[in-house]
Amino acid sequence: MIEATSPPEHSLSALYRDHRSWLESWLRRRVGNAWDAADLSQDTFLRVLASSQQIAEMREPRAYLLTVGKRLLSNLYARRNLEQAYLDALAQLPEDSVPSPEQRWLLLETLQALDELLDGLPALVRRAFLWSQLEGLGYREIAERLKVSERTVKRYMAQAYEHCLLVEL
Incomplete structure (x- = not known):
């Protein structure tokens, strides 16, 4: 009797199961810590879920995941550079002009949104x-x-x- 082989599972869960640890390891080597790598990995799969790319039609899933992951990594570095520039500017202000932590958070979020808008x-x-x-x-x-x-x-x-x-x- 010939066993029927089941068709390959083409779903986000299969993509996640098969490639998450590989992607997370690749990202960990780039960012230097497991927490950022895990966040970027999750964001990558969320982007895949939200994209119009059909998982079943992916010929090279790792290449696709790597492309999305690299973009997110680039965004992370850009955000950190923007945050550092903002903190450097704050350090130049007189102490009585320094915004509260809540105001700083709102300003950073606004700067990030503006940066993304003009990207x-x-x-x-x-x-x-x-x-x-x-x-x-x-x-x-x-x-x-x-x-x-x-x-x-x-x-x-x-x-x-x-x-x-x-x-x-």
Whole structure:
């Protein structure tokens, strides 16, 4: 009698069971601790769950997981750099001007959201937008700083506004 082999299990649970420890080990080597690696691994599988990628159609699941994991790792490093820059700026403030821990948390969350919103914009467009919105610079001042024409700054601003509107949709 010939035994029928069961078809391979194509589900998130099978993907998780088969590849979680491998991914977590890879991430642990990159971040240097098990806690961040475990968090990033879980976030990776949550991204897979939320993605339109069909698990059953994955030819190279480890390559896919690695790509998602690398992006999350990059986001982690960017967030830590942003947090450190913020803490460095706070250290320069007079003691009576330092925000409370709650205010600091809200500010960090806002900075992170802004950073994510502007992600994907070219550096000059991003810089022009931030100077306009955060420092209140006019197009002429931005053009001088960037060494471009005012017309180019207008184009950069339009691109930034369009990007923000499309991300929000």
